[in-house]
Amino acid sequence: MVRVAIIGASGYTGAESIEILLRHDKAELTYLTALPEECGAVAEIFGQLKGRCDLMIELLDLDKLSSMADVALCCLPHKVSMGFVPKLLEAGLKVIDFSADYMIKDVAVYEKYYEVEHTDTANLEKAVYGLPELFRKQIKGANLIANPGCFPTGAILAIAPLLREGLIKTDSIIDSAVTGASGAGKNPSSVFHFPNMNENIFAYGIGVHRHMPEIEQIASEVAGREVNLLFQPHVGPFDRGILSSVYCKPTGKVSSEQLAKLYKDFYSAEPFVQVCNGSPTLKNVAGTNYCHVFPTVAKGMVVCFSAIDNLVKGASGQAIQNMNIIFGLEETLGLK
């Protein structure tokens, strides 16, 4: 049994991770931590866990942690995470970090977008980007995983085959995506107050969203050349899921049929990526670790769509998938 701790367990990704692990046959939740004001019985903090989990969420005690867990899912916010991760690693745990702190390899870019000094560049270098479809081998041996952001997961899976094959121009990709409101996290705000968010949709983070450099970095790595991409997020009146519509210019002549074949080949061995014959729908992936993709040609452009659940494949599910890989378990355990 892999023993799992969750650091920062009181948010949405914490709850989602707990739910997945409760169904996992070869991993067990052993330790949950959060800030003092968020501690208490997990079943009180997350009403949906009443009768399903009798753990307490406690203050982090590193000795306890190192004796009780083999791996830590670190669900702390950006900037906070890099203060804890070095200690978790020193305590001998594998760490799967949900924040952006180990995502952006270029410290200058990180510091520009996150407006804070990076204080753990040593581990940053060693961190592996936890997108199994592209980096499964590296994940296998990693001690520290940077668990991909939700938008980047959707964007990259939508266009990875094209980037790998050089079929699209890398200077003019547009990723126009819509996320559900759970992406905003659990803290109430005027914007996400039900009467404001319901029956509403709008763009945000225009030109400055922090997932943009992450997408560009990974897309560049896949393409083997620098990718310049405009990422425009929107938020809509639903709980879960991200639909990404990615608009690309082809480098040459290409047909929808070729794209379909390419994607089916590229993802043929992937347990969690399905190639569709038309637009993916959020509803078909909500609550699952699946990514549905569909590439096509429209008016001379290559348009690729992907749908994921932002809390599962875009966060907690992918983290468990990474954990399964690291510990040599069947990759789909807890996730089917």
Add this chain to the structure above:
Amino acid sequence: MVRVAIIGASGYTGAESIEILLRHDKAELTYLTALPEECGAVAEIFGQLKGRCDLMIELLDLDKLSSMADVALCCLPHKVSMGFVPKLLEAGLKVIDFSADYMIKDVAVYEKYYEVEHTDTANLEKAVYGLPELFRKQIKGANLIANPGCFPTGAILAIAPLLREGLIKTDSIIDSAVTGASGAGKNPSSVFHFPNMNENIFAYGIGVHRHMPEIEQIASEVAGREVNLLFQPHVGPFDRGILSSVYCKPTGKVSSEQLAKLYKDFYSAEPFVQVCNGSPTLKNVAGTNYCHVFPTVAKGMVVCFSAIDNLVKGASGQAIQNMNIIFGLEETLGLK
């Protein structure tokens, strides 16, 4: 032109009142006030009013108010309102008060449910309950209107004909109602955070909701005897509207056909009450000042349904309806 001020204009009922008054041919908005932190251009505070209203929301200045307005819609919260209303009345304005402060005639009941001492019992005595369908005559000459609560409006209109005719037992009425989330007001909270409220429904205020004594008081007045009623509110994942399902015991034999006839007669001259042939639906009243009602007999019980928009017939629309009556205008002005 009736000149209208809104005191406490920065909330949902303020916005709704403004929208209605913008379409009103014989009333004009002249003065809007709020707390310091809510002052500013109304079109900035309510994005939906961009280009439609160029007023500012200002700090209340009583001299200015008395020179600029004939009537004040007082949209302040309970307890705050009774601190301002005496001044507004002294300033010579008609006042339509949205709070509960002038609703409950029995000071002891008010103080029990609202947990505060009543500081303006003099005006409380003179206040008229602003439900035109029952108290139109008194409204006509009133200086101070207690504008009915949203749930009471739905509940009373659902059963007034039965109470008046003595067709139901007055000791065992159950009002089980569902409101949209706008009923909670505009302040963000965890409960109304979109990912919590969406796809959700639950009961609240069990046994203690403050609209219960208001419903009982008016129901008793209509029945001419004491009414004992259990009011149970719920909140659901939609913006607007209240559906009230009221379960009553008949005092004698009665048929659905008799009820239909009774209601059609009772409400025949009412511009805003429609008697339906089946369950009213929220969608048919949302955004309007209408109340749809349907009484029927089921398994020996009398069951009455009503639907209103909580922000219109349940608040701002009814206030304008009251204003129209007070000033001798056509009752439906601005509301059709």
Add this chain to the structure above:
Amino acid sequence: MVRVAIIGASGYTGAESIEILLRHDKAELTYLTALPEECGAVAEIFGQLKGRCDLMIELLDLDKLSSMADVALCCLPHKVSMGFVPKLLEAGLKVIDFSADYMIKDVAVYEKYYEVEHTDTANLEKAVYGLPELFRKQIKGANLIANPGCFPTGAILAIAPLLREGLIKTDSIIDSAVTGASGAGKNPSSVFHFPNMNENIFAYGIGVHRHMPEIEQIASEVAGREVNLLFQPHVGPFDRGILSSVYCKPTGKVSSEQLAKLYKDFYSAEPFVQVCNGSPTLKNVAGTNYCHVFPTVAKGMVVCFSAIDNLVKGASGQAIQNMNIIFGLEETLGLK
């Protein structure tokens, strides 16, 4: 491995059953059937099953069925079911029937509410009502389970302790419940057309809903005396779940504290019933087999709330729970 067939697999309860069985360690889906126009690859019919299930939905072949399955989940509509169930039983299978055909023991009541002659009264007599919390022992040895309706599951679990203990009057119970729109099944109609159902809520089946006699029958059995109950369903703008608000008159003096203790004792050994300290919320049970209940005293009435997922505890989850019991498996398998 228990081999499971689903008869009538193409609807919402079929899909939900498939999803649960995919996570079940000791049962395997072997055979899916539907009407000719609904046959085909299950992953085409339910897009959410792409890559997760490669079965075909086929026309029913009894020989094939009897050789391939140990148990049939029969998800056929009322009236159709009783034409198939005798054959399934003769083929040697255990049958868990989702329709009402084996629910109502009084044939005259069945025929009144369902307006059709009952053609399989022999099996009707032997059928066991599949509510494990009340009939676990009988379920264990049953060949034919009448899998409870969604509203009855919520209603009965909300008040069973009170009925058993004789704490409420049995002649005046009111069950006012709200279901999500998936309760209507998958066939499109004007009422459930998104722009009509969204932001809407309304009552239906007033006085005539078919779950009323089912609730009364089981409630009477639990109470040991005839129960007369008014059941009033409503439908709201969300996918899943039923919130039941049940209003009862106490037979004597009772406190909320006594009720809390009674319920905690009554359900102490139940894996899927949780007693809450306040109103249950749909969101906390959505997607799970749990029932959250809360009994309290309000204005001299006993008010009980319950929340379930109509497709899980109200249908497919409960069916699998019954299957687990029949086959001697751990009762929570596939459902945690």
Add this chain to the structure above:
Amino acid sequence: MVRVAIIGASGYTGAESIEILLRHDKAELTYLTALPEECGAVAEIFGQLKGRCDLMIELLDLDKLSSMADVALCCLPHKVSMGFVPKLLEAGLKVIDFSADYMIKDVAVYEKYYEVEHTDTANLEKAVYGLPELFRKQIKGANLIANPGCFPTGAILAIAPLLREGLIKTDSIIDSAVTGASGAGKNPSSVFHFPNMNENIFAYGIGVHRHMPEIEQIASEVAGREVNLLFQPHVGPFDRGILSSVYCKPTGKVSSEQLAKLYKDFYSAEPFVQVCNGSPTLKNVAGTNYCHVFPTVAKGMVVCFSAIDNLVKGASGQAIQNMNIIFGLEETLGLK
């Protein structure tokens, strides 16, 4: 009083037009027609009009029409409309046509996208595109208005100033838009069945949506050169509104500040277009005839957002605006 008939009054745009006209001081509804199966009291067909409109929807009688109305809002579907419009014009009425039949000036393009022969090219030539912000002068004298499609209204208003000024490349514009489900019309279907559409979002009409050539035609007219544009619609889980996100390449260096100034100047005299300082939100325009726009520069691209209510500014409201212009009325009558 302008006397208004609605041809094809039984759909969503019919209902919306009726609601607007009920609030219009200088126009009156006189005649409503629909197919035989949709005839009857308007208050029965649209429950929200109970007590507000006592007209009948009747079968079209041209003599009656010509004697009763000055203008016809023709809300018929594509292809059907061109069979009726010539008769309406011959009957002496002004016609505002909601279909695409008089939208696309190039008959070959029309016939390709709509897959039908155009049978009224004579009137097609004379029809004026009813977007007042661009064609107010021509609208004033027109007998036949092609009332713009909902997506084209949003798209064109989002980028018209850029096209007019030559600030963006006209060969690579991408319009990625999301509409509410009312855009699908009132006929139930599996896709728009509430449990399928709720909590969902997806793309459709990929590369082939019929609003694409309409947008290109008008954009080309505004730009004075051929515009090539990829229009990609999506549909989301809300009733009303279209958010358009339009991605463009600048022809030269341009700043967000310049764009803001350009848009404010361009639309300074427009009663229904508001230039925002950030992303427009659907909620701020829902139920109104307003279009909120916001242009900005992001990562070297020009990105323009617009929000409209698809049934108001995208259909019925714009039609009434056109009607007001044609008849020399104040342009905002009925629409403020």
